[in-house]
Amino acid sequence: MSDIRVRFAPSPTGYLHVGGARTALFNWLFARKVGGTFILRIEDTDTERSSEAMVRGILEGMEWLGLHYDEGPFFQSNYADKHRAAAYQLLETGWAYRDFTPKQERDDTNIKDQIAKERVVNPFRDLPKIESDARAETGEPFVIRFKVPAEGKTQFDDIVFGLQQRDYSDIEDLVLLRSDGHPLYNLSVVVDDIEMRITHVVRGQDHINNTHKQVLLYQALGKPVPKFAHLPLILAPDKSKLSKRKHGEIVSVTTYRDAGFIPDAFVNFLALVGWAPEEGLAAKDQEIFSREELIRIFSLEGIHKSNAVFNFTEGDERNWTDQKALWMNFEYIKTWPLENLLPLIQPELQKAGLWRDEYFGERKAWYEHTITLLRERARTLLDFAKHGRPYFVAGLDFEFEDAAVKKNLQKDPALKTLLPVLAERFAAMADFTHDAVEAALRAVAEENGVKAGLLINATRTALTGQSVGPSLFELVPAIGKQRAAERLRHAAGLV
RNA sequence: GGCGCGUUGGUGUAACUGGUUAACACGCCGCCCUCUCAAGGCGGAGAGCACGGGUUCGAGUCCCGUACGCGCUACCA
Numbered sequence: 027m028s029d030i031r032v033r034f035a036p037s038p039t040g041y042l043h044v045g046g047a048r049t050a051l052f053n054w055l056f057a058r059k060v061g062g063t064f065i066l067r068i069e070d071t072d073t074e075r076s077s078e079a080m081v082r083g084i085l086e087g088m089e090w091l092g093l094h095y096d097e098g099p100f101f102q103s104n105y106a107d108k109h110r111a112a113a114y115q116l117l118e119t120g121w122a123y124r125d126f127t128p129k130q131e132r133d134d135t136n137i138k139d140q141i142a143k144e145r146v147v148n149p150f151r152d153l154p155k156i157e158s159d160a161r162a163e164t165g166e167p168f169v170i171r172f173k174v175p176a177e178g179k180t181q182f183d184d185i186v187f188g189l190q191q192r193d194y195s196d197i198e199d200l201v202l203l204r205s206d207g208h209p210l211y212n213l214s215v216v217v218d219d220i221e222m223r224i225t226h227v228v229r230g231q232d233h234i235n236n237t238h239k240q241v242l243l244y245q246a247l248g249k250p251v252p253k254f255a256h257l258p259l260i261l262a263p264d265k266s267k268l269s270k271r272k273h274g275e276i277v278s279v280t281t282y283r284d285a286g287f288i289p290d291a292f293v294n295f296l297a298l299v300g301w302a303p304e305e306g307l308a309a310k311d312q313e314i315f316s317r318e319e320l321i322r323i324f325s326l327e328g329i330h331k332s333n334a335v336f337n338f339t340e341g342d343e344r345n346w347t348d349q350k351a352l353w354m355n356f357e358y359i360k361t362w363p364l365e366n367l368l369p370l371i372q373p374e375l376q377k378a379g380l381w382r383d384e385y386f387g388e389r390k391a392w393y394e395h396t397i398t399l400l401r402e403r404a405r406t407l408l409d410f411a412k413h414g415r416p417y418f419v420a421g422l423d424f425e426f427e428d429a430a431v432k433k434n435l436q437k438d439p440a441l442k443t444l445l446p447v448l449a450e451r452f453a454a455m456a457d458f459t460h461d462a463v464e465a466a467l468r469a470v471a472e473e474n475g476v477k478a479g480l481l482i483n484a485t486r487t488a489l490t491g492q493s494v495g496p497s498l499f500e501l502v503p504a505i506g507k508q509r510a511a512e513r514l515r516h517a518a519g520l521v
Numbered sequence: 522g523g524c525g526c527g528u529u530g531g532u533g534u535a536a537c538u539g540g541u542u543a544a545c546a547c548g549c550c551g552c553c554c555u556c557u558c559a560a561g562g563c564g565g566a567g568a569g570c571a572c573g574g575g576u577u578c579g580a581g582u583c584c585c586g587u588a589c590g591c592g593c594u595a596c597c598a
Contacts, residue, residue, distance in 0.1 A: 037598045072597055129596065138595080139522095169596050187526070196524050196594095204596040211598050234525070235593040258527080258591095265590060295533090298546095302534055311535080311545045330534090333591060337532040337548090350533060350547040360560075403559050434557085467556095482556040494558035 030062030032226050034088075034095070035102075035215070037069045038080035041278035042087025044336065045230065045260045045268060048296045052257060053228045054093045055297070055324040065222055066098035071106070071214050087279040091289050092317070097222075102214050105221070109209030112217045112247060113170045113202040121246040122202055124158045124168040125150045129205055148199055170203040172242065180238045185255035185326045187231075192238040200239050212236055216243040224252050228326065231256040231333075255326045258300045259333045268336055276338060276347055286406030287351075288370060290317060291358035295351040297324075299334045314357060356405045364394060371397060371410050378411035380418040396504050399496045416490040417504055422516055430493035434483040435520050441484050442521040444474055448481065449514035458507045464499045488517030 034050040036042070042050070057064035066088065068081055085099065116122035125148055131137055140146070150158070151173060162168060174197045181191040202213040209217075215236075219227065227237075234256050244251045262268045268277050275281040282292050297320050298313065307323040308315070315323070339345045345352070359367065375381040385393035400414045416424040435441060451466050452458070467485065471478040482498045489505050502510055 035598095039598095069598060125596090132596065135595095145523095171596095190525080192524075198594080201596050206596080208596080210596070215598090230592090231526075232592055233598095236598090238525095256526095261591075263532085267591080299533060305535085305537075313534090313546055332527050334534090335532060345548090348532075348547090353547055356560095405559095430557095477556095479556050486557065492557090496558090498556055 028061045029223075030057065030060045030225050031065065031223050032057050032062060032228055033065040033067050033098075033219070033222060033224055034093075035067045035069050035218075035229070036084050037072070038077070038084060039270075040080040041083040041270065041280060042091075043268070043270070043277050044279060044296070045277075046084075047087060047091060047279045048260065048299065049229055049257055050088060050093050051091065051293060051296055052255075052301070052324075052326075052329070054095075055320055056226065056228060056326060057096070058321045059324050062225075063096045064093075065100070065224070066095040067100045067102060067218060067222070068098075069211070069214070070101055070103045071109075071209060071211060083278070083280065086283075090283045091279060091293055100218075100222070102218060105214070105218060106209055108221065109214045109217045110203060110207065113209060113213060116172065116202065116243075116246055117170055119246070120173070122170050122172050123148075123151055123153065124162060125171045125199075125201075126161060126166055126168045129167070145195070151199065167205040169201045169205050171199040171201055172239070172246070174199050174242060180241045182237060182241050182251065182254055184234075184237075185226075185253060186258075186329045187234070187256055187331055190234065190237070197238055197242070212239050212243065216240050216247070219252060220244070220247065220249045226253045226255065226326075228255045229257065231258055255329065257329060258331055260299060261333050261335050263335060263337055263339075265333075265335065273340075282347070282351075285346075286374070286408035287355050288358045288362070288367075288407065290362075290366075291355040292351065293317065294320070294358075295348070295354045299336070301329045304328050314354075314361075352405065359401050359404050359407070364398065367401065368394070368397070370407055374407050374411045375414075375418065378415070380411055380415065382418075392504070399500055399504055402496065403494070413492065413495065416492070420509070422513065424491050426487070426491035426520065427493065430487045430491060431520055433493055434487040435517055437484070438476070438480055439521060440474070440476060441480070442518050444470065444476065444481060445484065445488060445514045445518040445521070447474070448485065449511040449518075452502075452507055452514065453511040455507065458503055460499045460503060463502045467498075484517070485514065489513050 032053045034046075034053045036046050036050075054064050056062070068084065070081070081099070081101075088095070113122060117124070127148075127150065148171065150168075151171075174194050177194060179191050179193045180197070181189065184190050200212055201210055203209055237254055237256070241251055260268055262273055266272065270277045279292070283289070294313075294315055297315065301324075303312075303315075303323040304325060304327065308319070336348050337350070338347045372381060372385075382389065396414070396417050397410070400410055400417070404410055404413065448467065448470050451470055452463070455462060455466060467481055468478050471481045483493070486495055486498050486501065487493060489501065489510055495501060496504075505513070
């Protein structure tokens with residue numbers, strides 16, 4: 027195992043955002059690739075916005091994606107003492123100062139804007155230490171601010187964005203400790219990353235500005251600066267930042283779990299937004315990658331700089347999320363090894379009350395064959411219970427779609443007599459196979475002077491209640507002789 | 522406003538250190554197959570690489586400017 031250590035550090039917002047999921051994924055891939063350590067740390071220093079329930083959403087998302095962490099979850103709030111100590115250390119070493127400006131004054135946005143615009147130097151910045159200590163002694167409230175040097179600039183070489191520089195004059199004296207003694211984000215992050223010996227910080231591009239501040243903190247604390255890789259953002263179709271408030275459930279990965287996505291498919295999709303394998307590492311134009319392949323070919327250098335758009339149509343039920351993600355899921359359902367797929371389908375059938383343990387035993391062959399039939403047309407895992415219901419229930423415990431009944435059963439009154447005829451023919455068959463069923467059905471059609479198609483489509487609806495589905499002669503044997511005959515007789519009543 | 526970053530078809534991406542008619546996938550359209558719907562096969566439309574200048578024999582690839590977009594600009598994270 028190498029000594030490379032990375033972390034994913036979400037704030038507990040109650041759900042794992044797709045952008046966050048990709049950040050987690052890239053950290054995970056990188057760690058696995060180099061044999062490093064992947065750490066999960068919950069940034070809950072803002073106690074007002076944190077709760078256990080909020081954390082659970084994150085954990086659930088990680089779990090579903092299969093992004094297992096080697097250490098954690100750590101909770102940043104547990105280390106507040108260390109963060110505070112660091113703030114006081116910086117105060118002692120002269121890298122920070124007490125700011126006694128009353129809070130009300132600071133909360134006034136007009137005053138704040140003015141200070142920012144005119145680059146007003148904080149009056150407490152150079153308050154003599156003795157005086158500062160004395161005022162603190164009397165109980166006068168203060169915040170601890172970092173003292174950004176007057177001249178010079180920060181710089182770091184971002185793995186994705188290249189050399190980044192910032193004049194000190196463009197960085198404000200950030201608050202390290204609130205007046206209630208609460209440590210703030212930039213300080214906490216740096217102290218924790220030092221403590222956890224993080225070597226590579228891989229996070230969203232929206233943190234680039236913070237990074238300059240953090241570099242300063244590392245230096246003031248006399249610690250080595252880790253390497254940084256900032257990721258481009260994932261935007262909504264209107265190019266605005268993807269947010270739950272604005273875009274709803276589509277941003278939460280649990281939505282994809284609940285919508286019947288295969289986690290590997292979603293991971294595969296996510297990996298390809300903002301990143302592509304470097305030439306030669308993967309087959310040209312390859313897009314389907316297993317986790318193992320992704321780990322093998324992943325590199326931070328392959329991440330690109332421009333933001334990506336997550337393409338979906340609001341209000342469109344079929345294209346409720348990115349079409350390529352949808353396609354990817356379908357592709358996995360269709361082509362994944364059956365033994366991978368089966369464990370994901372079982373819970374879906376159980377939820378719908380369709381599961382029978384004999385699918386593991388004497389009905390195994392039938393079950394697996396039926397699943398291979400259904401997977402051809404399933405777009406999500408949910409479809410196995412939805413479209414598959416007629417295959418798994420006894421009798422007539424499934425829905426007849428109105429449109430299907432109208433289109434295929436009520437199309438020709440002759441079906442009223444033909445369906446029972448077909449039922450009897452089926453019931454009398456010894457060999458209920460694809461070819462035998464086809465021969466029987468075509469014979470009935472010919473004897474009665476109707477087109478086979480009429481009977482075929484009517485039979486499909488009779489047996490499944492649906493107008494679409496697998497090839498009929500595959501379908502009928504899967505339903506079986508008994509149920510097929512029974513459903514055909516029943517359907518005659520619907521004509 | 523300030524600071525930073527970005528810009529290849531509708532979307533995601535490709536195009537070795539500048540070198541043939543800018544490639545692939547999703548989506549879209551059409552044809553074939555066909556018992557339905559998909560899938561699959563074949564074909565097509567769709568960007569001349571944000572725009573304007575340069576450098577060069579030659580630029581999507583280098584330089585400058587403009588526009589647009591995005592991020593950050595808290596005693597939030």
